[in-house]
Amino acid sequence: MSKRKRYTKDFKLNVISMVKEQGLKQAEVVRTMGLHVNAINNWIKEYELSKSIIPSNNDFEGSLKQQN
Template identity: 50%
Template structure:
């Protein structure tokens, strides 16, 4: 089993620049860099679609993903608080009878 090769963000951006700015073909740039042409195409597509957030690395989230994570945590906390209040209401209703 071969280990996957990891490329740095700088390498990917330089490879994209060869195609986009210096007008190399994807195949030629990929051959010169020793990467698969399909991989280079995927990098180009990702850089176009991500608006500056491409190649963040492991664990680094876009601002939208970070907001979603925070909102999910807040929802979970509020649901727990609501359950506690429901149980307290039942408890105090029994005490007053």
């Protein structure tokens, strides 16, 4: 049985930036970075949720640390 791949907070934020700020399609990022689309969707949802509740990224970063 294989272990789950763990990604750093910086890596996740970079992927989110590629989709949200650079305007790349999720399918492009999935192919380029070798990720599963569900991972990207989850990271974006967590990021957007943390922004809507608290204007700081601290909650998002905290949730990313828990995943790592």
